[in-house]
Amino acid sequence: MHVGASRDKTIHQDGPANRKGNSPLSAEISGVIAKDTVTELARYHRVQASPGFSQAAEYIASKAKEYGPNRCRSKRFPADGQKTYYTLKSTPGLGSRTGELWETEPRRRR
Numbered sequence: 001m002h003v004g005a006s007r008d009k010t011i012h013q014d015g016p017a018n019r020k021g022n023s024p025l026s027a028e029i030s031g032v033i034a035k036d037t038v039t040e041l042a043r044y045h046r047v048q049a050s051p052g053f054s055q056a057a058e059y060i061a062s063k064a065k066e067y068g069p070n071r072c073r074s075k076r077f078p079a080d081g082q083k084t085y086y087t088l089k090s091t092p093g094l095g096s097r098t099g100e101l102w103e104t105e106p107r108r109r110r
Contacts, residue, residue, distance in 0.1 A: 049079030
């Protein structure tokens with residue numbers, strides 16, 4: 001018996017949605033969807049307090065909204081390197097727009 005969802009989230013005839021008593025969520029459980037989510041998250045540089053971290057959080061929130069009523073909320077907290085949360089000092093925000101690459105061997109050059 002084939003159980004699962006295709007990439008377009010259409011459930012196969014003998015999939016879990018057709019089993020008596022299963023919730024609509026069980027129809028969305030898919031290794032393909034999970035892999036696609038991980039692939040998308042890997043596109044973001046997710047260092048704490050970075051723009052990529054925020055973009056990844058926004059992506060997850062948008063996916064959650066696709067599955068039903070908007071119960072997903074994002075919260076932002078100061079990340080200034082001074083504020084302490086429980087026993088952990090916050091990481092200063094990180095974001096770069098430019099950079100340089102230097103070759104150091106066999107000779108130093110830009």
